[in-house]
Amino acid sequence: xxxxxxxxxxxxxxxxxxxxxxxxxxxxxxxxxxxxxxxxxxxxxxxxxxxxxxxxxxxxxxxxxxxxxxxxxxxxxxxxxxxxxxxxxxxxxxxxxxxxxxxxxxxxxxxxxxxxxxxxxxxxxxxxxxxxxxxxxxxxxxxxxxxxxxxxxxxxxxxxxxxxxxxxxxxxxxxxxxxxxxxxxxxxxxxxxxxxxxxxxxxxxxxxxxxxxxxxxxxxxxxxxxxxxxxx
Ligand code: OAD
Numbered sequence: 001x002x003x004x005x006x007x008x009x010x011x012x013x014x015x016x017x018x019x020x021x022x023x024x025x026x027x028x029x030x031x032x033x034x035x036x037x038x039x040x041x042x043x044x045x046x047x048x049x050x051x052x053x054x055x056x057x058x059x060x061x062x063x064x065x066x067x068x069x070x071x072x073x074x075x076x077x078x079x080x081x082x083x084x085x086x087x088x089x090x091x092x093x094x095x096x097x098x099x100x101x102x103x104x105x106x107x108x109x110x111x112x113x114x115x116x117x118x119x120x121x122x123x124x125x126x127x128x129x130x131x132x133x134x135x136x137x138x139x140x141x142x143x144x145x146x147x148x149x150x151x152x153x154x155x156x157x158x159x160x161x162x163x164x165x166x167x168x169x170x171x172x173x174x175x176x177x178x179x180x181x182x183x184x185x186x187x188x189x190x191x192x193x194x195x196x197x198x199x200x201x202x203x204x205x206x207x208x209x210x211x212x213x214x215x216x217x218x219x220x221x222x223x224x225x226x227x228x229x230x231x232x
Contacts, residue, residue, distance in 0.1 A: 002166035004079060004227075005192070006072060007183050008087045008094070011172020011199055012216045016063040016093055022174050037147045046129040046142075053143040054126045057109045060091040061125065068171070068220035069097030075224045076100060080231060084161045086154075088173060088180055090145050105152040105180065111144030120144055152179060162186040169223070171197045172216050175204035184208060197223060 010020035020026045035041045036052040076083040076099055085094055086103045092110060094102045107113075112123040114133035121134055123143065131141040146152050162168065168187030175181040175196075184194050184207050195210040196202065197219050205211055212219040 003081050003161075003164055004075070004083045004167040004169070005161050005165040005183075005187060006083065006085050007168070007170045007173060007180055008072075008085065008089060009171070009173025009180075010089060011174075012068050012087075012220070013063075013066075013089055013091055013093050014172065014199075015068070015215060015217045016066045018060060018063055018091060018093075020172075020174075022176065033148060038149055039147055040149075042142060042147070050127050050129055050143075053109060053145065056090070057123065057125060057127075057143075060093075060109050063091075063093070065093040065097030066217050068216035069093050069099065071221040071224040072171075073098030073100075075227065078228055078231075084165075086158055086161070086180075086183075088177070103154050103158060105146070105154055105158060107143070107145035107153060109143065109145065112141050113144035114138065115140040115142050155179065158183070159186060162192075163190045165190055165192040167227075168192040168194045169197055170195075170204075170208070171220060173198070173202075175202045195223070 014020050021028045031052060036049050042049045072085060085099050086105055087094055088106045090107055090109045110123050112121050112127060114136060116138040117133060117136040119133055119135035127141060127143060130139040132139050133141055162183055165187045168184060170184060181204060188194055194208045196205055196208040197212045199215060201213060212223055
């Protein structure tokens with residue numbers, strides 16, 4: 001049976017109350033990427049960067065998964081073959097909605113990482129600058145998120161899934177950040193049927209075989225219902 005690979009972005013969590021990056025009033029309209037989402041920004045002003053992620057961590061802990069997250073979890077449990085969810089999101093709403101084995105290619109807000117030894121542990125709600133690593137005691141704790149200029153996580157595993165996908169869906173992502181923006185081409189090269197599900201067509205829309213335009217809480221359950229009906 002057909003393997004489905006799904007890429008999600010900030011748009012799937014928007015209706016839960018988390019800001020996207022590039023929509024009007026989004027995070028990148030309020031903060032400079034160079035300041036809060038690069039290793040250089042962290043070296044320059046670690047307090048600013050920790051404050052940015054502390055605020056996002058607090059906010060993410062207060063919101064609930066929505067019908068789109070829940071529909072994907074249902075697809076995972078009812079589809080007869082593998083359903084792989086790859087997310088660019090650092091929130092944990094897929095898991096809270098019931099999804100399993102979600103691949104977080106840009107890391108997670110609830111994780112901490114030691115910049116010195118690579119040790120990982122659960123982030124406290126508020127991370128402080130200079131916090132010692134529990135493994136090596138260096139004062140080099142940082143959020144376990146991927147910044148611009150850093151390599152996204154789990155790439156080998158993701159490419160392996162894309163090369164064996166029969167269906168590829170990109171949900172709630174503007175397709176402006178690589179390598180995720182090129183996953184559709186990898187999947188197409190493997191012969192997958194590709195669909196974009198987004199509030200509005202993106203710059204990459206023409207690269208997809210199919211599209212569903214509208215709010216994720218409406219379009220994603222519709223798409224999942226359609227797939228599950230086809231299966232029967
Ligand atoms: P963006 O903010 O770039 O794009 C969000 C997309 O979701 C836009 O195309 C919106 O039209 C769409 N959208 C908004 N509300 C929606 C809704 N209710 N239903 C469906 N779609 C909706 O966010 P991403 O594409 O996720 O990386 O951004 C990718 C990466 O850029 C992020 O992971 C982050 C950011 O910089 C890093 O920080 C490394």
